[in-house]
Amino acid sequence: MISRGQKIFIGVNYVFFIILSVVCLFPLIHILAISFSSSAAATSGLVTFWPVDFTLKSYDYILNKPEFFNSMFISFKRLVLGSAISLVLCLTIAYPLSKETKAFRMRTIYAWIFVFTILFSGGLIPGYMLVRSLGMLDTIWALVIPPAVNVFNVVLMLNFFRALPKELEESAFMDGAGHWTTLWKIYFPLSLPSIATVTLFTMVFHWNSWFDGMIFMNQVSNYPLSTYLQNVITSGSIISTSLTNLNDLKDISDRTAKAAQIFIGTFPILLVYPFLQRFFIKGIVLGSVKE
Amino acid sequence: MKILPFLIQGIRIRTEEQVMKTSKLKAELPLHLLILPGLILVIVFSYVPMLGLVMAFQKFVPALGISGSKWIGWDNFKYLIAMPNMGQVIWNTVYIAIMKIIAGIIVPITLAILLNEIIHERFKKLIQTIIYLPHFLSWVILGGILIDILSPNTGIVNQLIKALGFEPIFFLGDNKWFPITVVITDQWKEMGFNTIVYLAAITGINPSLYEAAKLDGASRLRQTWHVTLPGMRPIIILLVTLSLGQVLNAGFDQIFNLYSPVVYESGDIIDTLVYRLGLVDAQYAVATAVGMFKSVISLGLISLSYWLAYRFANYRIF
Numbered sequence: 270m271i272s273r274g275q276k277i278f279i280g281v282n283y284v285f286f287i288i289l290s291v292v293c294l295f296p297l298i299h300i301l302a303i304s305f306s307s308s309a310a311a312t313s314g315l316v317t318f319w320p321v322d323f324t325l326k327s328y329d330y331i332l333n334k335p336e337f338f339n340s341m342f343i344s345f346k347r348l349v350l351g352s353a354i355s356l357v358l359c360l361t362i363a364y365p366l367s368k369e370t371k372a373f374r375m376r377t378i379y380a381w382i383f384v385f386t387i388l389f390s391g392g393l394i395p396g397y398m399l400v401r402s403l404g405m406l407d408t409i410w411a412l413v414i415p416p417a418v419n420v421f422n423v424v425l426m427l428n429f430f431r432a433l434p435k436e437l438e439e440s441a442f443m444d445g446a447g448h449w450t451t452l453w454k455i456y457f458p459l460s461l462p463s464i465a466t467v468t469l470f471t472m473v474f475h476w477n478s479w480f481d482g483m484i485f486m487n488q489v490s491n492y493p494l495s496t497y498l499q500n501v502i503t504s505g506s507i508i509s510t511s512l513t514n515l516n517d518l519k520d521i522s523d524r525t526a527k528a529a530q531i532f533i534g535t536f537p538i539l540l541v542y543p544f545l546q547r548f549f550i551k552g553i554v555l556g557s558v559k560e
Numbered sequence: 561m562k563i564l565p566f567l568i569q570g571i572r573i574r575t576e577e578q579v580m581k582t583s584k585l586k587a588e589l590p591l592h593l594l595i596l597p598g599l600i601l602v603i604v605f606s607y608v609p610m611l612g613l614v615m616a617f618q619k620f621v622p623a624l625g626i627s628g629s630k631w632i633g634w635d636n637f638k639y640l641i642a643m644p645n646m647g648q649v650i651w652n653t654v655y656i657a658i659m660k661i662i663a664g665i666i667v668p669i670t671l672a673i674l675l676n677e678i679i680h681e682r683f684k685k686l687i688q689t690i691i692y693l694p695h696f697l698s699w700v701i702l703g704g705i706l707i708d709i710l711s712p713n714t715g716i717v718n719q720l721i722k723a724l725g726f727e728p729i730f731f732l733g734d735n736k737w738f739p740i741t742v743v744i745t746d747q748w749k750e751m752g753f754n755t756i757v758y759l760a761a762i763t764g765i766n767p768s769l770y771e772a773a774k775l776d777g778a779s780r781l782r783q784t785w786h787v788t789l790p791g792m793r794p795i796i797i798l799l800v801t802l803s804l805g806q807v808l809n810a811g812f813d814q815i816f817n818l819y820s821p822v823v824y825e826s827g828d829i830i831d832t833l834v835y836r837l838g839l840v841d842a843q844y845a846v847a848t849a850v851g852m853f854k855s856v857i858s859l860g861l862i863s864l865s866y867w868l869a870y871r872f873a874n875y876r877i878f
Contacts, residue, residue: 275780282677289671290690293748296705297693299716303708314719362598365591373591382599386606388866389859392851393831394838395612399605415605418598448590477698480813484839495700499817502704524708531704538696545696546689549756 297535304328304529308522326521327529337530339490340497343409347493348475351413355422355471356464362423364452367430383420397484411485412478412493419474422467429463430456466548469541476537498534502527616852620845629845636849645828652739653829656810659743661803667751669796672758673784691752699749703817706745707732732818735826742827746814757799758792765791798873805862808854830854 298318303311304327305320315321331337362383370376390396396415405411433456441451457464482496492500616636618629640646671691678684694702709715710731718728731741765787773783812831819827830850838847869875 272779278780279677279679282674283683285674286678286683286687290687293691293694293752296709296748299709300705312714314714314716317716358598358601361594365595368591373588375588375592379595379599383602386602388862389610389855390606391609391612392848392855393834394844394848394851395609395615396605397839398612398615398844399609414601418601418605423598448594452594473696477696477700479698479700480816495698498704499700502700502707503817524714527704528708531701534701535697542693542696546692549692 300528301532303525304532306525308525311522311524311528327525328533330521330526331529331533336490336497337494337533340492340494343491344476344494346409347412347478348472350409351417351475352468352471354413354417355419356468358418359422359426359467360452360457360460360464362418363426363430364448364456366423367427383418383423386418387420393484400485406485407487407491412475412481415481416474416478419471422470426460426463426467429460433459462548465544469545469548472541473538473545494534498530501530613848613852613855615845616849618845620848622842622844636845637853639846640849640853645824648825649828649830649833652826653808653810653831656739656742656815656827656829657807659739660746660811661806663743663747664750664754664803665796665800667747668754669758669792671751672755672762672792673788675755675759676762676788677780688752688755691755693752694749695753697749699813699817702745702749703814706741706818710741733820733822735823738819738823738827742811742815742818745818746811749814757795761792761795762788794873798869798875801865801869801873802875804865804868805858807861808858 295318299316302316302318302320305323305325306316307322307324307326310316310321365373366376366380366383368376400406400411400415405414437455437459438451441455446454477495478493479495479499482491482493483499486492486496489497489500612626615626615629617631617633618626619632619635620626620629675684675687678687709717712718712728712730712733717731722728729737731737769787769791770783773787778786808830810829810831812829812835815827815829816832816835819832831854834847834851834854837843837850866875
């Protein structure tokens with residue numbers, strides 16, 4: 270059945286994807302290997318896939334830095350606070366917008382008010398000035414409130430709401446339920462898959478955001494972890510000045526310490542990645558291709 | 561006497577109408593209330609900054625604020641046009657963005673078609689899991705990794721290049737290589753994720769079309785050419801059209817985490833310039849003018865792209 274040419278193609282195709290995955294994953298593995306290697310081994314270029322001169326010194330050094338934990342705590346704080354606020358807003362915006370124009374006459378106007386913010390923005394400087402004039406600089410609110418309404422998530426959610434059978438809502442109204450009850454008692458439990466999608470997206474967004482931390486926080490002690498990492502990675506030396514024990518220089522260098530911090534910054538994403546993967550494909554397809 | 565019931569009836573009809581109207585308002589009130597908090601936030605954090613764009617026409621002094629600063633018309637824009645590197649920055653932005661758009665169409669489509677040829681479901685899932693992953697990591701992380709592996713002396717990539725007998729390449733410090741590196745590493749991050757939509761489109765193709773093609777003696781390659789690609793055409797057209805709005809978006813996060821003053825010549829883009837002008841040099845008004853230039857042109861392009869998508873692909877945002 271299968272011709273020779275096809276067999277070759279299938280073989281080449283498998284090899285191609287194996288190489289592609291290795292290329293995709295290799296940089297991450299390499300950094301992980303460096304973070305567990307001694308500085309001497311890393312500098313001499315012996316490290317590829319596997320740690321050489323296995324040592325935990327770099328992690329030891331980082332995990333003993335109070336700034337690191339402090340910024341990690343700020344990251345988790347913004348993640349929890351931000352996801353909760355965003356989710357509530359996403360539901361309360363998507364629900365009215367999912368109604369027919371007949372049932373909610375202002376719907377189209379509201380929808381355009383939200384969608385226009387995707388198309389146009391005041392840009393960096395006016396946004397910064399606003400946050401500054403609201404007195405939110407150096408508070409957690411500067412990281413949580415400005416990005417709280419995500420219109421893409423709202424669109425995803427409202428498309429999901431619209432796919433729910435109309436009869437559910439009608440029978441709820443028949444039984445005397447109002448919009449509020451219908452949203453929380455009927456729509457909410459039925460939308461758990463898309464709520465999971467939106468929440469995971471928001472959590473990843475908050476974990477990864479670094480720029481807002483950089484511009485809205487004057488004190489380094491208020492940096493979330495991503496901003497802290499950005500600062501560490503782009504600034505030159507972090508180690509040599511702060512190491513008191515010269516012996517440690519053999520095991521830790523800027524390079525291994527940075528690698529360790531990069532890996533710790535990646536770790537929470539890797540942790541939720543299996544859950545993410547389960548939902549995002551559905552979410553993406555739902556949000557982008559509609560019949 | 562006869563006219564009275566008629567009048568009463570008339571009154572009753574009218575009040576019923578009014579009752580209907582007020583009851584409809586009453587029925588819609590909870591919907592307005594639900595949307596209100598989100599609406600307020602969007603107005604404050606999206607629309608108020610839009611008003612802030614008037615700074616671009618002022619000699620803005622932070623102490624005086626927008627209301628107190630002097631109006632200077634188009635002077636900020638004139639200053640920008642006279643800036644020696646402005647043309648280069650716009651060129652860099654458009655060049656990198658268009659290369660990214662082209663790569664972002666060709667690579668994921670090719671990958672989706674090839675992935676679709678893989679029969680082992682488990683293997684396919686594994687590959688997908690791996691190539692989707694970088695999408696979820698931030699450019700801070702990926703930038704840190706790239707700076708390490710692309711380093712000219714100690715980076716593993718250059719060690720490989722040296723081992724093969726070539727001169728090491730300073731990918732992030734050479735103006736010839738920087739834009740290429742940016743485009744390729746952007747594909748590393750996004751290619752897997754961008755296949756999702758195309759894979760969904762392939763799954764949606766009617767299997768009987770393949771049966772018919774097979775009966776007509778079409779090889780796999782011809783099936784791809786005559787069935788798979790035409791089946792993907794609507795989504796390809798849609799995504800190509802929508803990417804028009806990205807022509808001034810070269811990717812701030814990525815470039816900011818990879819560039820350095822050595823490669824400003826080839827890597828400085830509008831967004832990085834706005835950042836440096838505005839938040840580093842505190843030239844608020846000039847930076848706002850650059851940002852406004854970008855926002856306005858982008859709005860035009862995005863509107864055009866949505867209109868085209870609506871016209872030719874029957875696409876609606878909501």
